[in-house]
Amino acid sequence: MTRPATRTDLLSLTPDALAALANRGLVKRATKDLDAGGGPEITLSLDGGVHGAFPDGTATSLPAGAGLEAATCSCAATGTCRHRVCLVLAYQRTAAAEPEADASGAAPGAAPGAAAWSPGAFDDDALARVLGQRALTAARRTFRAGYTATLRRPTASGRRGHDSVTQAELATCTVRFLVPDELGYVHTDAVAAARGEMTVLAVWAFRAADERGLTGEEIRLDVGGTPGERRDAGYALLDAALDLAGQVLLEGAVNAGPVLATALGRTAADLAGRGMHWPAAALDDLAAQLAAYRERHADHDPARIAELLAEIHARHRAAGGPDRSQALGTDERAETRLRRVRLTALGCRVAGTPGNRTVDVYLAHAGIVLVLKRGWDVPDGARLTGADLAGRRILGAPLRSLAAANIVSESAARSAGRIVRVAAGRIAKTTVTPLGDAWASLPAGLLVRDLAAEARALDALPPRLVRPRVAAESVRAVEIAEVRDIGYHPGAQRLEAVIADAAGTTAVVSADYSPHRPAALDALAEGLAAGPRLLTGAVRKGRGGLVIDPFAVMTGDGVVVPDLTPGDGTAALESPPPAVHDPLGHVLAEALAACADAAHRGLLHAPPGRRERIVRAGKDLERAGLRTAAGTVAALAAALAADDPHRMVRTWAAACIRLLTTAELR
Numbered sequence: 315m316t317r318p319a320t321r322t323d324l325l326s327l328t329p330d331a332l333a334a335l336a337n338r339g340l341v342k343r344a345t346k347d348l349d350a351g352g353g354p355e356i357t358l359s360l361d362g363g364v365h366g367a368f369p370d371g372t373a374t375s376l377p378a379g380a381g382l383e384a385a386t387c388s389c390a391a392t393g394t395c396r397h398r399v400c401l402v403l404a405y406q407r408t409a410a411a412e413p414e415a416d417a418s419g420a421a422p423g424a425a426p427g428a429a430a431w432s433p434g435a436f437d438d439d440a441l442a443r444v445l446g447q448r449a450l451t452a453a454r455r456t457f458r459a460g461y462t463a464t465l466r467r468p469t470a471s472g473r474r475g476h477d478s479v480t481q482a483e484l485a486t487c488t489v490r491f492l493v494p495d496e497l498g499y500v501h502t503d504a505v506a507a508a509r510g511e512m513t514v515l516a517v518w519a520f521r522a523a524d525e526r527g528l529t530g531e532e533i534r535l536d537v538g539g540t541p542g543e544r545r546d547a548g549y550a551l552l553d554a555a556l557d558l559a560g561q562v563l564l565e566g567a568v569n570a571g572p573v574l575a576t577a578l579g580r581t582a583a584d585l586a587g588r589g590m591h592w593p594a595a596a597l598d599d600l601a602a603q604l605a606a607y608r609e610r611h612a613d614h615d616p617a618r619i620a621e622l623l624a625e626i627h628a629r630h631r632a633a634g635g636p637d638r639s640q641a642l643g644t645d646e647r648a649e650t651r652l653r654r655v656r657l658t659a660l661g662c663r664v665a666g667t668p669g670n671r672t673v674d675v676y677l678a679h680a681g682i683v684l685v686l687k688r689g690w691d692v693p694d695g696a697r698l699t700g701a702d703l704a705g706r707r708i709l710g711a712p713l714r715s716l717a718a719a720n721i722v723s724e725s726a727a728r729s730a731g732r733i734v735r736v737a738a739g740r741i742a743k744t745t746v747t748p749l750g751d752a753w754a755s756l757p758a759g760l761l762v763r764d765l766a767a768e769a770r771a772l773d774a775l776p777p778r779l780v781r782p783r784v785a786a787e788s789v790r791a792v793e794i795a796e797v798r799d800i801g802y803h804p805g806a807q808r809l810e811a812v813i814a815d816a817a818g819t820t821a822v823v824s825a826d827y828s829p830h831r832p833a834a835l836d837a838l839a840e841g842l843a844a845g846p847r848l849l850t851g852a853v854r855k856g857r858g859g860l861v862i863d864p865f866a867v868m869t870g871d872g873v874v875v876p877d878l879t880p881g882d883g884t885a886a887l888e889s890p891p892p893a894v895h896d897p898l899g900h901v902l903a904e905a906l907a908a909c910a911d912a913a914h915r916g917l918l919h920a921p922p923g924r925r926e927r928i929v930r931a932g933k934d935l936e937r938a939g940l941r942t943a944a945g946t947v948a949a950l951a952a953a954l955a956a957d958d959p960h961r962m963v964r965t966w967a968a969a970c971i972r973l974l975t976t977a978e979l980r
Contacts, residue, residue, distance in 0.1 A: 319362035344400035381498025431494035434521035449510025460539025463519035482516035486650035489516035566916025591643030620910035627967035628779035661866025664700035701880035718873035802887035821860035833881030841867035
């Protein structure tokens, strides 16, 4: 007797995959109905079709060779309904009870060969049949320009929190392949109009990785592009940007007039128009820093100017290399509308200038973090702090609630830089609910339980000067086993604490005082002293280990968002233990400060005393064992004594890039 074909696609759908295709509420309700005896009576077609008759008279069918979106149901729902989900769950339970299913290994969530499968196995004919020729045509335009993808493959490690779904993170969306060998079960957060194109780009990225033998758990690669044909007007613009950066270096920020700032802005706009988003952003930031100096704003920072000048040089150098898309910014669309998305808030950061306040709300989504930005003007004579902003409504909810909540939206869009925007006038399609225990179920890429492993992951990244300029790139939730020390440095106006994970590996939590959030340090100290479970913040390498800039703390009493806490910041804070001597950090900081001072004053206007400071910095680096860095600084000192502006610029860039990269990786 001929048996119906086994539906391995349905057996492979985990509850999380079903939630992605429908929503978690429908999965819970369908499970409850099934447990209560309200499941369907199942009949199977020889071709693999699955049909269900429910006690309430509803008839539902899952046709063979198609995904859940192709299912039919006689109920009144217009989209995926609980009957469709319940039929999948009922089929899984029926198949799991059969000895044949157990013997074959086809159990729910464990399809045979899933770990070794790659989406790159789909050929273009299969893509065209399922997604349509229009999707391939649109994707080829992006492919010719070149794009960047981060690919994540499931492993057999089974570690807690690991996402077992193969996925590709593109510049403006994430594509997840929920069922091996099935294009009907691909989930992406892009809207329907762009879904086919994004799926094709994800498949091509896996295909490129397979052809290059890149089979790691997580890899980043550039796909497509035609390097031999790309030295066009776009590269001429990069040369123009480098020339403008050289002018700033030679004359100094103190002598840069509005004409130079205007030229920076114009070149940035031209670069962005050609898809070179990251050097364009660096030029925009440099122009803003020069304007801040002219207007005597507090956010002017000579060290930041030096970093931006070094970044422009570094991206220009990387433009001709294999990672050009990562260094320049992809040529994909600047913004992509998203379908229904679920976001988990990780706290916020309040900042600003004397005339405005800004809030960045950090939102976890599909293994990455997006940023929702808002800003307000400060009325003359007013004092607008984070506590004053806590009651302002964003997406229909007070900021204090939004910063620690679960958010579901059908009207969101995200940019290549991971900025999320909610369309005006469509707030009714966004809901905000309590956070609950959502942080504990974040994917492994965002939830850090092993600080040593996170440090190794940061070490594996390209240098920050040539990485994609994406917001919240290093924002994580960190599980805390112990808080060892908490103390306040009065001179630096900085609160620091040492935390440890379950293995005893430590990291430093470091938060600076700001008048825009005066009670933040008090609230942070109180939250850390209360025995926190989790902490969110931006994680970076520093001081020979990890340093975390905190955004929120989860204690047994709930989530504390320090930047929104009311108060005047007058609580008594304990002094820290004696600082550990860090000779490498000291000599690197002094050398970077010397380079920043030279750029601030201008390389053409460097008096003997400034050159002597750079000479001393080079000798200190040599004594500390950083010989290569010492050599670049010595070359800069020699160039300043000569009369060759091009040599000055070249040696300054080499020294600053080396010093910044060394400080980042130590």
